[in-house]
Amino acid sequence: MEFNHSLQFARKLDRNDSLKSFRNQFHIPKVKGKTAIYFTGNSLGLQPKATKKYIDEELQDWANLGVEGHVHSRRPWVSYQKFSKTILANIVGARPAEVVAMNQLTVNLHLLLVSFYRPTKERYKIITEHGAFSSDQYAFESQIRFHNLNPDDTLIELKPREGEFTLRTEDILQAIRDHRDEIALVIFGGVQYYTGQLFDIKKITAAGHEAGAIVGFDLAHAVGNVPLNLHRDDVDFAVWCSYKYLNSGPGAIAGCYVHERFSQADLPRFAGWWGHNEKERFLMRKGFKPMKGVDGWQLSNHPILLSAAHLASLEIFKQAGMKNLVEKSVQLTGYLEFILNQIDPSHKYFNILTPSNPKERGCQLSIFMKKNGKKVFSDLTRAGVIADWREPNVIRVAPVPLYNTFEEVYLFGEIFRKALGVKL
Known part of the structure; x- marks a missing residue:
């Protein structure tokens, strides 16, 4: 798929997503009263709404x-x-x-x-x-x-x-x-x-x-x-x-x-x-x-x-099926990688440690920060992104296909870009 760096494109992908309804089966945390961008399913997955019933x-x-x-x-x-x-x-x-x-x-x-x-x-x-x-x-x-x-x-x-x-x-x-x-x-x-x-x-x-x-x-x-x-x-x-x-x-x-x-x-x-x-x-x-x-x-x-x-x-x-989840994950993570490369094509600010080949990764991307990593991470947190910091200088982000969206990937990119001080 040929990606496009725009909110309209991200929303189009979400409209065409056959798994989009599964997001409604989870509790999404809020930060300062607004729905968080939760990219930490690689550390702790979100709570299904059915958990309490069971x-x-x-x-x-x-x-x-x-x-x-x-x-x-x-x-x-x-x-x-x-x-x-x-x-x-x-x-x-x-x-x-x-x-x-x-x-x-x-x-x-x-x-x-x-x-x-x-x-x-x-x-x-x-x-x-x-x-x-x-x-x-x-x-x-x-x-x-x-x-x-x-x-x-x-x-x-x-x-x-x-x-x-x-x-x-x-x-x-x-x-x-x-x-x-x-x-x-x-x-x-x-x-x-x-x-x-x-x-x-x-x-x-x-x-x-x-x-x-x-x-x-x-x-x-x-x-x-x-x-x-x-x-x-x-x-x-x-x-x-x-x-x-x-x-x-x-x-x-x-x-x-x-x-x-x-x-x-x-x-x-x-x-x-x-x-x-x-x-x-x-x-x-x-x-x-x-x-x-x-x-x-x-x-x-x-x-x-x-x-x-x-x-x-x-x-x-x-209900969702692993085959369907993997197919969406490849697209979702691929879009995140595309957005990140658009922000810093010369790798001045960061490198992506995770292999680019979709067959050599899941939905996690590990971003190796070359400078100001802790500050950038703090800026992300204040802006409502729940991500993961790993010493000494890596931000881990994982858009999970069961409950994350392409729009969230785009919005994360904008928040990350502003935290870096990059203008497109």
Whole structure:
């Protein structure tokens, strides 16, 4: 599509947007009494209006039924994790038995690393990206030490080439080949949180498997944002949170995926009663018998109120469809990139760290400020833009296709241009 830098053009795109009605299903924050331009869905998604209804229904069933709600509520609590499986499977490109909502992201990461990071004397190293999200870094370091290894000798963190901001796929694949005889695990973020780069999950997985390693991904910034095909791409395991693009609320229940080939594998794991064979779960006998599939990694019974909020948002994804959301996202983010390049074509004030190729990013653009970054960010905030600052000098903005508009992209560009002091 050929873009045009005008409010009229942006409004035309909104009129032709087949997903425009979904914005009305969300609460949009206000700043100084005016509707904010909320470009921070990559950090915390907005609240669906249906969330209160879903939670209230569970509160009503709890009030009316007490413990009987486990089997007699409108969505029986004892099997609550099953209600989200089909939608989650469609979002991440998996089979329902391969996905489950449970715990928090880092808890799930630790649980799966217990099973899938099994270092030996010869094969013990982990390949990941340099500057991974801090929680992942802490998880890797502590898991390595748990096996009495030294993170400095064990963790291989790949950096972009000199003068570049993102990793080249060929460099990742070459690093895997170079260390093929000593790596136990290859694990990357699906979308790098700082730069917004979408890694080539299929190629990385194939290279890792060819080298004899297990391959996993942290999909915190990818799930609900980019097209995923975890089963088809043969990924071994993945984890994600649901409070960003999945709009399930602060501290929301997270999720994980384990490929079906491990469905009945005799893997070491930390066990809990909700992962035990559900037909025998309430017999309270010794001897853990894991459920088939990823459900066998569950520990505790489902947190119903968190899960109700999760379902409220997932139903919206079911209605909209990931294919449609991705198509709009490509246009919406492409328009934002176009507007930014119109403002500063010579890159005097900023660079966009995020790859320009739509197949290598989601809806986040990371703007690397060359000067006055904090001041510009403060000006944006005062003008009603809710964006995200990342030290030392990056403004992250993410126009989300479920609730952001092309007009907002245009208006953001005008506010940003004035904050920079640029005249067109």
